[in-house]
Amino acid sequence: MKRTLRIIISFILLTGFSGLLFAQQRVAGESNGIKVSFTVQKDTVEVTMEAAVTGWIAIGINPSNMMKDADYKIAYVKDGVVYIRDDYGNGLVSHAEDTRLGGTSDILSYSGKEEKGYTSITFVIPRQTNDKNDRPLTPGNHKILVAASDSDNFTSKHKVRGSFVITLP
Numbered sequence: 001m002k003r004t005l006r007i008i009i010s011f012i013l014l015t016g017f018s019g020l021l022f023a024q025q026r027v028a029g030e031s032n033g034i035k036v037s038f039t040v041q042k043d044t045v046e047v048t049m050e051a052a053v054t055g056w057i058a059i060g061i062n063p064s065n066m067m068k069d070a071d072y073k074i075a076y077v078k079d080g081v082v083y084i085r086d087d088y089g090n091g092l093v094s095h096a097e098d099t100r101l102g103g104t105s106d107i108l109s110y111s112g113k114e115e116k117g118y119t120s121i122t123f124v125i126p127r128q129t130n131d132k133n134d135r136p137l138t139p140g141n142h143k144i145l146v147a148a149s150d151s152d153n154f155t156s157k158h159k160v161r162g163s164f165v166i167t168l169p
């Protein structure tokens with residue numbers, strides 16, 4: 001009887017602890033109709049960006065001034081295919097592909113859809129990479145730029161833009 005009790009207590013403790021260790025925590029923000037959620041796992045973050053546009057949607061993590069020095073993830077859906085890029089803010093109002101700046105593309109997986117004028121993109125990135133063009137998603141506050149457009153490319157200017165601050169666990 002004692003043994004059964006011990007097994008039951010161990011099981012409860014183990015599942016409780018692993019639940020704490022591997023818990024997913026979600027934070028979200030919205031600006032000018034662009035919604036973004038961040039689901040934090042141990043070493044990765046799953047990001048979902050949504051907006052009423054038919055072109056690209058992007059986030060820019062921790063700029064220094066305007067668009068400069070932010071870590072951009074920009075994506076669009078064209079004919080059912082998702083195109084996504086890992087960029088860096090190389091100027092006050094410009095960004096370029098990490099791989100063109102001596103860095104790496106650090107998007108682990110992605111998916112997305114465009115339906116009735118609404119686009120939704122989900123991707124997974126590491127919390128921290130070795131690329132100097134990426135901003136680590138450490139616990140604490142992060143400024144997130146958001147922007148979106150009706151153009152299916154990585155270069156047209158935004159039709160809507162905004163920003164918010166998130167606090168990551």
Ligand code: HEM
Binds near residue numbers: 074145
């Ligand atoms: C795709 C090419 C892009 C071009 C050509 C572009 C261009 C510009 C320009 C000219 C401005 C100056 C203000 C204005 O006219 O609105 C600006 C500001 C801004 N852009 Fe971009 N942008 C691009 C992409 C992005 C992306 C991907 C994001 C964010 C995810 C973004 C976020 C912003 C924000 C937040 C501002 C306001 C900055 C401030 O006033 O502090 N832009 N952009």
